Amino acid sequence: MSSTAAAPPEIKPQDFLNVDHLLSDEERDMRDSVRAFVNKEVVPYVGDWFEEGRVPVAELAPKLGKLGVLGMHLTGYGCAGASATAYGLACLELEAGDSGIRSLVSVQGSLAMFAIWRWGSEEQKQEWLPRMAAGEAIGCFGLTEPDAGSDPAAMRTTARRDGDDWILHGSKMWITNGSISDVAVVWARTDEGIKGFLVPKGTKGFTTQDIHKKMSLRASVTSELLLDDVRLPDSARLPEVSSLRGPLSCLNEARFGIVFGAIGAARACYEAALDYALSREAFGRPIAATQIQQSKLAQMALDVNQGTLLALHLGRMKDDNLLRNEHVSMGKLGNVDAALRVARSARQVLGANGVTLEYPVIRHMNNLESVVTYEGTADVHALVVGGAVTGIQAFR
Numbered sequence: 001m002s003s004t005a006a007a008p009p010e011i012k013p014q015d016f017l018n019v020d021h022l023l024s025d026e027e028r029d030m031r032d033s034v035r036a037f038v039n040k041e042v043v044p045y046v047g048d049w050f051e052e053g054r055v056p057v058a059e060l061a062p063k064l065g066k067l068g069v070l071g072m073h074l075t076g077y078g079c080a081g082a083s084a085t086a087y088g089l090a091c092l093e094l095e096a097g098d099s100g101i102r103s104l105v106s107v108q109g110s111l112a113m114f115a116i117w118r119w120g121s122e123e124q125k126q127e128w129l130p131r132m133a134a135g136e137a138i139g140c141f142g143l144t145e146p147d148a149g150s151d152p153a154a155m156r157t158t159a160r161r162d163g164d165d166w167i168l169h170g171s172k173m174w175i176t177n178g179s180i181s182d183v184a185v186v187w188a189r190t191d192e193g194i195k196g197f198l199v200p201k202g203t204k205g206f207t208t209q210d211i212h213k214k215m216s217l218r219a220s221v222t223s224e225l226l227l228d229d230v231r232l233p234d235s236a237r238l239p240e241v242s243s244l245r246g247p248l249s250c251l252n253e254a255r256f257g258i259v260f261g262a263i264g265a266a267r268a269c270y271e272a273a274l275d276y277a278l279s280r281e282a283f284g285r286p287i288a289a290t291q292i293q294q295s296k297l298a299q300m301a302l303d304v305n306q307g308t309l310l311a312l313h314l315g316r317m318k319d320d321n322l323l324r325n326e327h328v329s330m331g332k333l334g335n336v337d338a339a340l341r342v343a344r345s346a347r348q349v350l351g352a353n354g355v356t357l358e359y360p361v362i363r364h365m366n367n368l369e370s371v372v373t374y375e376g377t378a379d380v381h382a383l384v385v386g387g388a389v390t391g392i393q394a395f396r
Contacts, residue, residue, distance in 0.1 A: 031318035042097035065135025077129035085315030088260035097260035099367035100220030112139025178223025193242035259331035
């Protein structure tokens with residue numbers, strides 16, 4: 001008996017498994033808007049920003065605010081109230097441009113804004129969130145310290161009561177947006193548990209210094225925060241949390257974005273390698289005609305498509321309130337490792353051209369060496385997954 005079913009669509013090298021079919025019209029429209037923004041405002045310039053070690057945040061932030069991606073997964077206060085999946089897709093497109101640009105958006109929305117939105121007072125929300133959503137104010141998130149990265153419980157920054165005020169003392173390290181921020185969300189140890197504080201730029205005793213000589217995330221501002229007996233009123237304290245639950249909840253939001261973002265970097269590397277292999281000729285034919293290059297491209301396509309499906313699945317789980325921290329750890333571990341494989345293989349396909357900023361590959365490859373470390377290292381996420389499947393915690 002003959003079938004009247006329509007023939008399956010042709011293979012698209014850039015979307016081998018037709019993941020587009022799994023998105024709603026609204027999700028595709030949002031994705032396309034962010035992709036168009038990145039192609040216009042980021043891709044033509046980011047190689048120079050990377051080489052020069054700078055990023056024009058003052059110009060980009062209002063444009064990102066107008067695009068609606070700053071705190072887009074939050075509700076109210078000028079935020080878009082988008083789904084988790086839509087936010088993830090935006091992160092994917094932003095990181096296809098550069099990890100530093102996705103980090104700018106991620107730290108703003110999932111760390112600084114989320115901390116205020118989830119744990120702040122109504123007055124704090126009204127003061128900061130609308131301006132941050134519009135890109136008129138920049139925030140940073142001060143958790144990591146020089147001697148406390150993967151073990152935030154070992155933080156040394158302290159806050160002690162002094163009458164109706166708090167006195168903060170300590171330092172934070174590797175802080176994205178640090179020196180350009182209008183407000184820093186700083187986590188400190190107190191006699192009452194771990195608390196968060198909003199430290200406005202210019203507060204007496206609060207200074208920053210940028211970290212230079214980076215070979216990764218160069219199109220991003222990375223700073224040290226120095227708090228020398230900074231006096232703050234109690235109104236600067238985030239009132240709704242007094243434990244590590246506060247900062248860790250924010251980190252999980254940011255890690256979720258990385259699950260998608262890393263695949264954006266991988267896709268950019270894969271597409272660059274595919275285009276190059278089809279146009280570069282050696283021994284009278286494109287190098288894409290050789291078995292060894294086709295094998296590399298096939299593995300890259302597999303990693304990109306598997307990673308995209310994993311990210312999309314986790315997005316749907318988050319929207320359905322089924323997502324656990326352990327799921328996010330698996331997503332970050334798997335997708336960042338996959339992206340690193342793709343970037344390294346793509347760099348080989350491009351040969352000598354693979355190490356120049358004329359192509360995006362070496363930039364993404366270097367950036368991913370930071371992505372695999374921040375928001376929880378690959379080793380830590382492996383232990384989270386390992387503990388979940390065995391029931392035995394191996395951290396201590």
